[in-house]
Amino acid sequence: MSSQNIPTRDRILKSTWQLLEVGNGNAVRMSDIAKAAKISRQALYLHFPNRADLLTATTRYLDEVHDIDAKLVKSRSAASGTERLEAWVETWGNYIPTIFGVAKALMAMQETDDEAAAAWNDRILAIRDGCEKAVQALKADGKLTDNMSEEEATDLLLTLLSVRNWEQLRITCNWTQDRYIDMMQQLTAQALVKSE
Amino acid sequence: MSSQNIPTRDRILKSTWQLLEVGNGNAVRMSDIAKAAKISRQALYLHFPNRADLLTATTRYLDEVHDIDAKLVKSRSAASGTERLEAWVETWGNYIPTIFGVAKALMAMQETDDEAAAAWNDRILAIRDGCEKAVQALKADGKLTDNMSEEEATDLLLTLLSVRNWEQLRITCNWTQDRYIDMMQQLTAQALVKSE
DNA sequence: CTCTAACTTTACATGGTGTCAAGTTGACAT
């Protein structure tokens, strides 16, 4: 097994991600992860103090593996505000499937665990930042609708692009990923771009 | 205390609702409910076999108390498709705050408990029906956008009007209820009504 | 050969749900 050579920590993170990925974020226990990583449940706690920490480390791991920063930089190079909004929706929307499992597990923990709540909040802030930048680009072009303030526009964009909405359309309603992206691009443009 | 005279079952349902309401659906235990209803934790199980059943009974109780059916009938009497969409968004959107606590608790249970998942799904189907009717009214008027099928339009409307989106805007982003309704009416109209 | 870091095994505390069984209480019928 080549997986035996990978450092334990990485093997744990990879296993965590895979289990959450195939199970769509449902009910993955510490013991399941340990089994998948071929170590004892207790050894997990030698690497991560608790479940919340393991999950947040997994999101960081995914960000690294997929070099999300590079993709974000690319989406920021769009010429006009409308193109930038489109690019942002596409970039983030296409990243959701990757992190969905871990995100769902973190969201579920959030209700009861303060640490998990803080961790998830942190990630949301990063996404909100992307939304805000897109709104600002629109505003700079004089293309932001007069129906709302920049802050409201950011709130709305963040809400439309939520992981839950992706889950609803992509998983529950069985839309294709392309259809989801397409629809979100339309929807956000209609909502935020001034019509003339 | 007048509450001593109310039949136990009703007192339980009322307590459940109140606890979930004030706590925004967070972490209400069976023992908390028992204490609030002034009975022992075990007596709860004489009235409801488990937590999922208690929660679903609470939603039905709320539907009854607020006579939601009557409100829905009213929203269906709108003349045009666009008016009907507007009325539906307003009716449902204004009902969300009432059921939010219970809904959140039920959604949280859904991840692990099959019975809770089925119960919540049942409720969603009822709401989906409202969305579908609104879309059909739009279609009948020839006002449904050509961008999507009736089914897709229903999926989208259901997603936009989700409890999670309400929570995001109303609680997390601190929007007023009026602003929420207003924005949702705009958003759904832009997305679903044919522009000419 | 020894020390140490990474791991294993076993055991146990905690906190919530749900089950079980034996007792209490008050109203109502006979």
Added chain:
DNA sequence: ATGTCAACTTGACACCATGTAAAGTTAGAG
């Protein structure tokens, strides 16, 4: 007055997941 029944109480316990604690194993580096 007595028995019965339903609604409740009390106390104990099984289950399951997280997290803690402690003692033992093992492989590699000095």
